Amino acid sequence: MPRAVPIYSLYGEKPTEHTEFWAHAETIFSRSSLHSWEIRPHRHERLFQILHIRSGHGEALIDGHWHPFGARTVIVMPERQDHGFRFSRDVDGAVITLVAKRFAAELQGHSGLGEWLRRPSMTPMPDDHPDSRYLGESLDRAEQAIVQSGARPAPLVEPLLRTVLLLTSRLAGAERGQGETDRDRERLAELTRMIGENFRTRLPVEHYARRLGMSATHLNRITRALVGKPVSRLIAERIILEAKRDLVFSALSVQQVATRLGFEDQAYFSRFFAQNAGMPPKLYREREKALLES
Incomplete structure (x- = not known):
């Protein structure tokens, strides 16, 4: 049976009958x-x-x-x-x-x-x-x-x-108009799903645009309007999210993490990670593990 979604006043606080604030x-x-x-x-x-x-x-x-x-x-x-x-x-x-x-x-x-x-x-x-x-x-x-x-x-x-x-x-x-906005949200949801399934193969933006039946320019216009980012940034963020999880919660080497994410060159992966995460993967792993242990 699906777990019921809790109802809160503020997150972590049970609702009360009489709210003291508006x-x-x-x-x-x-x-x-x-x-x-x-x-x-x-x-x-x-x-x-x-x-x-x-x-x-x-x-x-x-x-x-x-x-x-x-x-x-x-x-x-x-x-x-x-x-x-x-x-x-x-x-x-x-x-x-x-x-x-x-x-x-x-x-x-x-x-x-x-x-x-x-x-x-x-x-x-x-x-x-x-x-x-x-x-x-x-x-x-x-x-x-x-x-x-x-x-x-x-x-x-x-x-x-x-x-x-x-x-x-x-x-x-x-x-x-709500109809057009709803369609764009549906397209964004489908794009997010496709990126989640295919980010390891690092497919180009044009691939996703074709599957959604539009040009890459149009798709970028939708993602910029709804989340303020181009499609390439959404793909990069999904790759970085997975890389961060592997670095913190697995014993895989940086090379192995890079390979799992479709990077043949560890040096290129390290540069890509540093550009998007603000630090090299090894330093990120050391910092996050220190925070978890503190």
Whole structure:
């Protein structure tokens, strides 16, 4: 029998009948560091969350699939949606938790927004988009106002959060229509599945685009819009994720790890790993094992 997905108020805390707050904010570090940087699948009743990823990266479990995200991303998670997260150790960001009904009526009047808010979303904040800086500043100010004002957030919080959700939906392209957005999400989910099956063979972007019935340019446009990254980056991140697991949790040599991942040249693998992980594989293994033993 499948294991039931737990229901929490905040992650790790059982729900209560009477919520003392309508808005809560905390750093991602403060809770995820207590759980080895992984928030296991769960859901919230009557609450929805906004995650502001300032730096670092990770994966979000949405609709049963893990989707990668990077720095400068806004994740909106509606109530009653099963979800989970995996964060890098260097993640910097915040989680804002809101009572869902507080905003439902006020935001339904905005075209397309009510429907958009009923589904989870991951929205990158591109450096070249005019709304990105204002959105990031609004998220920071909302977080600070909630933390400073305690259980009864100041009046400034509500307009800030409305602005955050409206700007995020605009960046996410909600005006394109839910049908097109849903199709792109389905394509991204299928791409993620295919990469997971084939990353060891290091197939080119064009291979995945052909299987999805589109050009590589179009596929890159979809992945950049939904997760802020080109397909090549998604492939590289999946390879690096597997390499990190092998380096930390197996006794395989660096050469053996490289071979398992389709690299004939260990030196090339080491350069590839260092470019994507910030350090050579041997140093990464030593650092992570030291952290596990501490």
